[in-house]
Amino acid sequence: MFDILRIAWRNIGRNRRRSVLSAAAVAFAVAVLCFSMALQQGSYAQMIHNTVRNRTGHLQLQHVDYWPDRELTKRMTGIDTLMTAVADTPHMVAAAPRIQTAALVSSDDRTFGATIQGVSPEAETMVSTAADKVITGRFLTDTDIDGAVLGSMLARNLGVSAGDEIVFVGQAADGSIAAGTLTVTGTIQSGMSEIDRSLVIMHVRHVQTAFSMPDAATEIAILLESDRVRSAAHDAIADCLRAVKAEHVAVVEWPTVLPGVEQSMKLDWISGLIMYVILVCVVGFGIANTYLMAYLERIHEFGVLLSLGMRPRLLSMLVYLESALLTLAGIATGLAAGVPIVMYLNHVGLNFGKQAETLMASYGLSAVVYPQLSPLVVGCAVGIVGGVTLTLALYPAIRAANLKPVEALRHA
Amino acid sequence: MSLLIKMAWLNIWRNKRRAAILLMAMVAGLVGVIFSLGVVSGWISQMIDTAVGTTESHVKVMATGFHENPVIENHFVPPRALHEHLRTDARVRGWSDRVQVSGLLSTADQSVLVTIIGVDPVAETTVSVIPNAIVKGDFFTAARTSQIVVGDRLAQRISKGIGKKVVLTSQQLGGELGAAALRIAGVFDTGNSGFDEHTVYVRKDVLQDMLGMHDEITETAIALHDIDMTEVVSNDLRRRVQSEHLQIYTWQERLPFIVQTLSLSKRMMAPYYGIFYLAMAFGVLNTLLMAIGERTHEIGVLMAIGMRPRNMILVIVMESFMLSALAAAIGLTVGSTLVLWLGHTGIDLGSLAAGANYFGLGRTLRPQFDPGMTAAAAVATIAIGVIFSLQPAFHAVWKTPVEAMNSRNA
Numbered sequence: 001m002f003d004i005l006r007i008a009w010r011n012i013g014r015n016r017r018r019s020v021l022s023a024a025a026v027a028f029a030v031a032v033l034c035f036s037m038a039l040q041q042g043s044y045a046q047m048i049h050n051t052v053r054n055r056t057g058h059l060q061l062q063h064v065d066y067w068p069d070r071e072l073t074k075r076m077t078g079i080d081t082l083m084t085a086v087a088d089t090p091h092m093v094a095a096a097p098r099i100q101t102a103a104l105v106s107s108d109d110r111t112f113g114a115t116i117q118g119v120s121p122e123a124e125t126m127v128s129t130a131a132d133k134v135i136t137g138r139f140l141t142d143t144d145i146d147g148a149v150l151g152s153m154l155a156r157n158l159g160v161s162a163g164d165e166i167v168f169v170g171q172a173a174d175g176s177i178a179a180g181t182l183t184v185t186g187t188i189q190s191g192m193s194e195i196d197r198s199l200v201i202m203h204v205r206h207v208q209t210a211f212s213m214p215d216a217a218t219e220i221a222i223l224l225e226s227d228r229v230r231s232a233a234h235d236a237i238a239d240c241l242r243a244v245k246a247e248h249v250a251v252v253e254w255p256t257v258l259p260g261v262e263q264s265m266k267l268d269w270i271s272g273l274i275m276y277v278i279l280v281c282v283v284g285f286g287i288a289n290t291y292l293m294a295y296l297e298r299i300h301e302f303g304v305l306l307s308l309g310m311r312p313r314l315l316s317m318l319v320y321l322e323s324a325l326l327t328l329a330g331i332a333t334g335l336a337a338g339v340p341i342v343m344y345l346n347h348v349g350l351n352f353g354k355q356a357e358t359l360m361a362s363y364g365l366s367a368v369v370y371p372q373l374s375p376l377v378v379g380c381a382v383g384i385v386g387g388v389t390l391t392l393a394l395y396p397a398i399r400a401a402n403l404k405p406v407e408a409l410r411h412a
Numbered sequence: 413m414s415l416l417i418k419m420a421w422l423n424i425w426r427n428k429r430r431a432a433i434l435l436m437a438m439v440a441g442l443v444g445v446i447f448s449l450g451v452v453s454g455w456i457s458q459m460i461d462t463a464v465g466t467t468e469s470h471v472k473v474m475a476t477g478f479h480e481n482p483v484i485e486n487h488f489v490p491p492r493a494l495h496e497h498l499r500t501d502a503r504v505r506g507w508s509d510r511v512q513v514s515g516l517l518s519t520a521d522q523s524v525l526v527t528i529i530g531v532d533p534v535a536e537t538t539v540s541v542i543p544n545a546i547v548k549g550d551f552f553t554a555a556r557t558s559q560i561v562v563g564d565r566l567a568q569r570i571s572k573g574i575g576k577k578v579v580l581t582s583q584q585l586g587g588e589l590g591a592a593a594l595r596i597a598g599v600f601d602t603g604n605s606g607f608d609e610h611t612v613y614v615r616k617d618v619l620q621d622m623l624g625m626h627d628e629i630t631e632t633a634i635a636l637h638d639i640d641m642t643e644v645v646s647n648d649l650r651r652r653v654q655s656e657h658l659q660i661y662t663w664q665e666r667l668p669f670i671v672q673t674l675s676l677s678k679r680m681m682a683p684y685y686g687i688f689y690l691a692m693a694f695g696v697l698n699t700l701l702m703a704i705g706e707r708t709h710e711i712g713v714l715m716a717i718g719m720r721p722r723n724m725i726l727v728i729v730m731e732s733f734m735l736s737a738l739a740a741a742i743g744l745t746v747g748s749t750l751v752l753w754l755g756h757t758g759i760d761l762g763s764l765a766a767g768a769n770y771f772g773l774g775r776t777l778r779p780q781f782d783p784g785m786t787a788a789a790a791v792a793t794i795a796i797g798v799i800f801s802l803q804p805a806f807h808a809v810w811k812t813p814v815e816a817m818n819s820r821n822a
Contacts, residue, residue, distance in 0.1 A: 018702060025694045032687055069569055071522040102525040104516055104581060104589070111583035112483075113514045113525045157483055169589075170516075171523045198514070198525060260605070263767025270764075271451070278444035279688060285437030286695030289430055293702050296429075352676075359672040363770065 004314065008321040011294070012329075019326055022290040026330025026385060029283045031338030033276055033381035038342045038371035039350065040272055044265045045372055047364040048227050048254075051261050053129045054190070056254040057096070057221030058230050059237065061086070064250045066218065072101055072173035075216040076249050082220060085244040089236045091229040094126035097217035099207045103170030103178065105200055107158040114154060114200045116170065118207030118217075127223045130188060130201065137162030137186025145206050148182035151199035152189040160184050168200070172212040180210040191361055230254075261364065273380070280388045288392040291323045295396035302400060303408025316401035323393030330389075331382055339378075345371045416723055420730035423703070430699060435739050437695040438793060441688050442743025443750065445789045448684075450751035450779035452677055457780050459670050459772035460639070464663050465541040466602055467529070467611075469508075469633035471646045472661045473653070478630055479661060484513050484585060487628040488657055497652045498634065503641050506538020507634040511619050515582030517562075517612060519570045526566070527611050528580060530619030539635035542600050542613065549574040549598035551613075558618060559597035563608030567599045574599070580614070584624040592622040603774030605766060670772070689792060693800045700732060700804040711808050712816025721809040728805035729798060736797025740790040748786060751779045 012019045052058050061082060063074045076082065079097050086095060099118035104111050121140040125131045130149075131139040140147045148166060150158070160166055164184050172178035182202055190196055208214055224233050230253055237251050255262035295302075302315060349368040352360060357367040424431050464470060473494060478486035490509055498507050511530035516523045533552040537543045542561075543551040552559050560578060572578060576596050584590040594614060602608055620626065636645055642662045649660050664671050704711070711724060758776035761768045765775045811819070 015705075018698065018705075021694070021698050021701070025691070025698070028694070029691070069522070069571065073521060102516055102523045104583075106583075109587040110483075111587070111589060113516050113582065115525055153481070157481060171518055175520060260766040260770050263764040264770035265767070267761065267764045267767040267771070275444065275448060275684075278440060278447075279691060282437050282441040282444065282688060282691040283694065285433050285440060286691065286698055288437075289433050289695070289699050289702065292429060292433065296427075297706075356672075356676050359669065359676055362669060 004318055004321060005325075008318055008325055011318075011322050012326055015294070018290055018293070022287045023326055023330035023333060025283050025287055026327055026389060027334035027337060029280055029385045030331050030334025030381050031341070032279070033384060034335070034338035034373070034377060035342055035345075035371065037272070037276075037377040037380055038346070038373045039369060040269060041374060041377055042346070042370045042372040043365055044269075045227075046366065046369065047261060047265065050364045051258060052223070052227065052254055053127075055128075056257045057127055058224040058227060058254055059222040059234060060252050060254070060257055061220040061222070061237075061241075061249050062218070062252055063248055066250075067252075067256070070100065070218070072099075072171075072211060072213060072218065075099075075173065075213055075218050076220070076246075077216045078246070079215055079217050079220070081244060082241075082246060082249060085240045085246070086220075086222070086237050089233060089240055091224050091233040091236070093223045093225060094123065095220055095222045096120055096123035096127040097204055097220045098124070099204055099211070099213070099216070099218050101170060101207070101211065101218070103168045103200075105154070105158065105166050105168045107160045107164065107166055110158050112154060112157055113198065114168070115195075115198045116168070116207065117199065117201050118204040119201055120204045127221050133188040133190055134186045135189045137184070139188075140185060140201065140203055142203075144185060145203050146180075146182055147185040147203060149186050149188055149201040150184055151196040152187045153193065153197040154199065155184065155187040157197070162186055168210075170211065172210070173216075174212045176212060178211045180206060182206070264363075273384075276380075276384055277388070280384050283385075284388040284392050287327075287389055288395070290326070291393050291396050294322060295319055295400060299403070299408050299411040302403055303405050303411065306403060306405035306408060312401050312403065315403070316397045319400040320393060320397035323396070324390060327386060327389045327393065331386060334385070335378065335382070338381075339373065342371050342373050346373065416727050417730060420727045421734060423727070423731050424735050427703070430703070431735060434695055434699045434735060435742070438692050438736060438739035438797070439743040439746065441692040442740060442789060442793050443747040445685055445688050446743065446747030446786050447750055447779070448681070449782055449785050449789060450747075450755070451777065452681060453782040453785070454755065454778050454780035455771065455773060456670070456674055456677065458774070458778065459673065460663070460667075462602070462604065462772060462774065463667055463670065464635075464639070466604075466607060467540070467633070468663050468666055469539050470636045470639060470642045470663050471634040471649065472663075472666060473632040473634070473649070474630065474659055474661065476657055476659050479659060479666070482512065482514075482630070484511075484583065484623060484625075484630065487511075487585070487625070487630050489627050490629060490632055491653060491655065491658075494632065494649075494653050497649065498632075501645065501648070503636055503638065503645050505635045505637050506535065507632055508532065508535040508539045509616065509629045510536075510631050510633060511616055511623070511625065511628070512630045513582050513619075513623065515580055517566070517570070518579045518581065519572060522570065524566065524569065525610065526580075528582060528619060529611065529613050530616040531613055532616050536613075539633050542602070545600040545602050546598045547601045549596070551598050551600075552615060553597055558592065558594050559615065560594035561598040561600060561613040562596055563611055564599050564601040565605050565609035566612065567596070569609060572596060580612070580622065582623060584622075585628070586624055588624070590622040590624060592618060594618070603765065604769050606769060673772075685789075689796050692793065693796050696732060696736070696797055696800040697804065700728070700801055701807070703731075704728065704804050704808045708808070708811070708816050708819050712811065712813045712819075715809065716813040716817065724809050725802075725805040728808055729801045732797045732801030733794065736794045739797070740793045743793065744786065744790045747789075748781060751781045751786075754779045755781060 065074045101116045105114045170178045349370045475486045475488040517526045581591045646662045758778045
C-alpha cells in the first residue's frame with residue numbers, strides 16, 4: 001500500500017507544470033469557497049446578533065396561544081414568579097419582561113398611532129440595546145413609572161421633547177379604554193423609519209395598570225451567552241417552567257418570533273451553495289482533463305504493468321490515488337492560503353464602504369462584516385470541492401480497471 | 413488563411429474527449445453566469461414591480477414635506493392642471509388620488525397599528541395590483557359605502573372574515589380624533605407578509621369624512637405604460653405643475669433602497685463573475701498547455717519545413733477561439749433556455765417565503781432574461797478563450813525547431 005502511494009506521488013511529479021496548475025485550481029476553489037462562506041456566516045452572525053439585541057432576545061417566554069394573534073388577552077401572569085424561576089438557568093445572561101401593544105398618543109394638538117412597548121427599564125438595558133440609541137434626553141429608569149421614550153420622528157411629529165407631556169389612549173386587556181399621561185424623558189433613533197415613526201417605550205408597571213393587566217406581560221425576552229446554546233437553554237428553561245407548573249407559558253426561540261430573518265439566511269445559504277457547486281464544476285472539468293490525460297498518455301505503460309502481473313484493481317487504485325493525492329494537495333494548499341486570510345479579515349473586518357451602509361442596515365448588517373470561519377464552513381468548502389473533483393476522478397480509474405493488457409500494449 | 417483555420421479546427425478534435433471536457437467546463441461556467449445574471453435581474457425587477465405595483469407607482473405627486481414626514485397635515489388639493497395634464501398624456505396608464513394616514517384598527521379584542529389608504533376603487537385599479545390580489549370578497553362593492561379591505565395576514569391576526577366589523581381611529585385634520593366603523597369587504601394577499609399585516613384600504617370619501625377633510629388628498633399615484641419613461645414624464649409634470657406646495661417624485665427617488673441594492677449587487681457580483689471566468693481560464697490554460705506539450709515534436713517539424721511562428725501562434729489561438737466560441741454558443745442556448753423556462757414556471761421559494769420577503773420577493777422568484785448582460789457574458793467567455801491561449805501559443809514557438817523535434821514529450 002505504501003509503495004502504491006509512493007508510486008502515485010512520483011507520477012504526479014512527472015508532469016510538474018500540469019500538476020501544479022491543477023492543484024492550484026483546487027486550492028483556488030477551496031480558498032474562494034472558504035472566504036465567501038465565511039463572509040456569509042459572518043453576516044448571519046451579525047444579523048442574528050442585531051435581531052436578538054434590538055428586538056427579540058434569543059428566547060422568549062410567551063403565553064402558549066400568543067401567536068399569531070398577539071392579543072393582550074393571551075398574556076402571561078405571575079411575572080415575578082416566572083423571572084425568579086428562570087433566573088438561574090445555565091447560559092442565561094439576562095431577562096426582561098415586556099408588553100407589546102398599540103395605542104394612539106397625543107400631544108396638545110396632534111395624535112398618532114403608536115407601537116407601545118412596556119419595559120422594565122433596568123432589566124431591559126441588560127437585554128436590549130434600546131438605551132444606547134437614545135439621542136436626546138435619557139432612557140427610563142426603574143422609578144420613571146410615568147416616563148416615556150419616543151421614537152425620534154414620532155416626537156418630532158407630536159412636537160414634543162424631553163419634559164413635555166403626552167397622552168395615550170388604547171384598548172385595555174378587558175376591552176375597556178386604557179388611557180394615561182406620560183412625561184417624555186428622551187427620544188431614540190433606531191435607523192429604521194417605521195420604528196422611529198411609531199415607537200413609544202414606557203414603564204411596564206404603567207402599562208400593566210393602564211391596560212388592566214396586573215402582574216402580566218406579553219413576553220419575557222431572554223438574552224443568552226450566544227446563539228449556539230439556544231436549544232440547550234430552551235430545554236433547561238422549559239424544565240424550570242414545568243417545575244413551577246407554569247403550563248400557560250411557552251418558550252419560543254427567536255426564529256419563531258421573526259421567521260423572516262432566519263429564512264432569509266437560509267435562502268441566501270442555499271442559493272450560495274448552488275452557485276458554489278456550479279463554480280466547482282467549472283474548476284472540476286478543468287481538472288478532469290488532467291486526470292484523464294494522466295491516464296490516456298500512459299496506457300501503453302499500464303499495459304506493460306498489467307502484462308508483468310499487476311492486478312487491474314491495484315492499477316485502478318493507483319490511477320485514482322494519483323488524482324486523489326493531487327486533489328488533497330490542492331485542498332491542503334487552499335486551506336493553508338484561505339484560512340489565514342479569513343482569520344485576518346475576521347480580525348480587522350471587511351469594509352463595504354459608506355455607500356453600502358444604509359442598504360446593509362436594512363438587512364440588519366453594518367458596513368463592516370467580519371467573516372467567520374467555522375467547522376461548517378471548512379467542511380462545506382472541502383466537501384464540495386473534494387466531492388466534485390473526486391467524483392470526476394472516478395472515470396479514468398474505472399477505465400483503468402477494465403484495461404486489457406494486449407490492447408493497452410498496442411496503444412500508441 | 414483558410415488552411416490555418418482548417419488546421420485549428422482539426423486540431424481541436426484530435427482528442428475528442430479532451431475537447432469535450434474543456435467544452436463542458438466552459439459551458440458550465442457560462443450557464444452558471446447566465447443563470448445568476450437571470451436570478452439577480454429577476455430579483456431586482458420583482459422588487460421594483462412589487463413596490464411600484466402595490467403603493468409606489470412610477471410617479472407620485474405629494475405635498476411638500478409629505479415624503480419626509482407622511483402626516484395628514486402635509487396634504488394638498490389636486491390642482492386642475494394636474495388632472496388635465498394626466499388625462500392628455502398618452503404615456504400615462506392611469507392615476508389614483510389617495511389619502512394615506514397611519515391609525516389604529518381595533519376589534520373587540522385588540523388594536524393593531526396600520527397604514528390606512530383611502531382610494532377611489534376604480535381609479536386604484538389602473539395603478540395598483542391590489543384590486544387583482546383579492547383572495548376573498550371584493551375590492552369594495554357598490555352596495556355599501558362603509559367598507560374596508562385588509563391583508564390576509566391582518567385578517568388572520570384579528571380572526572375576522574368578510575362582513576365582520578372593525579373600527580379605525582386616526583387623528584383628524586383639526587387635531588380631534590376621528591373614527592369609523594367599517595365592514596370587511598375583501599381580503600388581499602400580495603405575498604409580502606409585512607405589507608399584508610399592516611395595510612388597509614378604505615374608500616377615499618369615507619376616509620375623508622372620518623378625517624374631517626373635503627377634497628384634500630395626500631398623494632396622486634401615477635402609473636405609466638412604460639417604466640423607462642418615468643424620468644421624462646415626471647420632468648414634464650414638474651414643468652406643468654409648478655407649485656412650491658407640490659413635489660413630484662419618481663419611484664427611484666421614493667425607493668433609494670432599490671436603487672442602492674441595484675448598484676451594490678452590481679459591485680458585489682462583479683468579483684463573483686470574475687471568479688467564474690478565472691475558473692474557465694484555468695481550464696483553457698491547462699488543456700492547451702497539455703495539447704501543445706504533446707505536439708512539441710510536430711510543431712518543430714512544421715516550423716522546420718517553413719511554417720512562420722506567427723502562423724503557428726495563429727493556429728493555436730484560433731483553436732482556442734473556435735472551441736470557446738462553440739462553448740459560448742452552447743452555453744448561451746442552454747443558459748437562456750434555462751432562464752426563460754424558469755422565468756416562465758417560476759422558482760417556488762415555498763417554505764422560505766418569509767425570508768424572501770426580506771429581499772423584497774414574493775413566494776416565487778422569476779429569473780429574468782437580460783439580453784445585453786447575457787451577450788456580454790458570452791463574449792467574455794470567448795475573450796477568456798483567446799487571451800489565455802496566448803501564453804501556450806507563444807510557449808509553443810519558443811523552442812527552436814531542432815530543440816522541439818528532439819523533445820519526445822513536454
